[in-house]
Amino acid sequence: MNAVDKSLTQEQESRIIAASISEASVKFGTLTALRDISLEIDSGDFYTILGPSGCGKSTLLRLVSDLVPPASGSVKIFGKSTEAARLAREFAFVFQDSTLLPWRNALKNVELPLEIGRKRNIKLPTGDRTPHELLELVGLKGREDALPHELSGGMRQRVAIARALVCQPKLLLMDEPFGALDEMTRDHLNLQLLDIWKETGTTILFVTHSIPEAIFLGQKVLMLKANPGRVKDVINIDLPMPRKIALREDPSFNNYCSQLRKLLEDC
Numbered sequence: 001m002n003a004v005d006k007s008l009t010q011e012q013e014s015r016i017i018a019a020s021i022s023e024a025s026v027k028f029g030t031l032t033a034l035r036d037i038s039l040e041i042d043s044g045d046f047y048t049i050l051g052p053s054g055c056g057k058s059t060l061l062r063l064v065s066d067l068v069p070p071a072s073g074s075v076k077i078f079g080k081s082t083e084a085a086r087l088a089r090e091f092a093f094v095f096q097d098s099t100l101l102p103w104r105n106a107l108k109n110v111e112l113p114l115e116i117g118r119k120r121n122i123k124l125p126t127g128d129r130t131p132h133e134l135l136e137l138v139g140l141k142g143r144e145d146a147l148p149h150e151l152s153g154g155m156r157q158r159v160a161i162a163r164a165l166v167c168q169p170k171l172l173l174m175d176e177p178f179g180a181l182d183e184m185t186r187d188h189l190n191l192q193l194l195d196i197w198k199e200t201g202t203t204i205l206f207v208t209h210s211i212p213e214a215i216f217l218g219q220k221v222l223m224l225k226a227n228p229g230r231v232k233d234v235i236n237i238d239l240p241m242p243r244k245i246a247l248r249e250d251p252s253f254n255n256y257c258s259q260l261r262k263l264l265e266d267c
């Protein structure tokens with residue numbers, strides 16, 4: 001074996017696959033929502049997911065998170081079945097609406113998954129950060145006692161992100177988490193999410209309707225097409241990290257926007 005082959009083999013051996021989806025299809029009655037999805041997502045990657053409404057983006061996240069079963073094919077999360085990964089809290093979900101419990105303050109919402117684990121006697125992965133520290137990480141130090149209705153929409157989403165991080169998930173699934181926010185807040189949270197990603201090393205699958213957001217956040221954009229939902233393309237976003245807001249003015253950023261817009265029109 002020559003030196004190049006050897007180093008390639010070593011690279012393959014050290015490669016950790018966060019999600020391995022193999023020819024997976026999802027059906028709802030007679031409707032095929034996803035057909036023959038095959039994807040390998042490396043641990044630590046940041047994928048954004050784009051595609052026309054109804055093409056199966058949310059269904060793909062639900063498939064990965066054991067909320068819907070594949071009709072055929074298979075899904076493995078860090079080498080485990082999706083059920084085993086769910087029970088081991090290998091992944092966490094953040095939805096468009098923050099789904100906080102309105103009667104619990106910010107800190108108590110972040111603590112909720114730990115409390116549930118304790119009540120059910122489940123041994124949870126103990127994260128490096130306490131709920132207090134997670135609220136600090138998402139920029140909410142000092143707002144621990146605030147109830148959800150006392151926080152802005154962006155702040156509530158940040159609480160939801162802190163809560164998702166509390167069991168130190170290796171995979172974070174985000175379904176349009178900033179879709180309902182104004183542009184300035186969204187920009188701010190985009191930067192914060194990139195910082196969190198860098199600090200925690202978690203793998204992220206992030207669904208969005210916004211082409212600029214998909215490019216700004218993603219190392220790779222997974223483009224789905226509709227009827228039935230299939231993989232159209234995976235586009236590498238070769239823009240330097242850490243990303244700054246000014247990058248959006250860069251011609252290379254705009255080139256990606258045009259490329260993805262054309263692909264999306266074609267879906």
Ligand SMILES: Nc1ncnc2c1ncn2[C@@H]1O[C@H](COP(=O)(O)OP(=O)(O)OP(=O)(O)O)[C@@H](O)[C@H]1O
Nearest residue numbers: 028031033051052053054055056057058059060229
């Ligand atoms: N629980 C369900 N029962 C029946 N059909 C469903 C169910 N969930 C999703 N579907 C259908 O599966 C298809 C994909 O839906 P999905 O919600 O994954 O799309 P999406 O890409 O997330 O759309 P959007 O961008 O509007 O959020 C749609 O045709 C939808 O009607």
Ligand SMILES: [Mg+2]
Nearest residue numbers: 057058059175
């Ligand atoms: Mg959706």
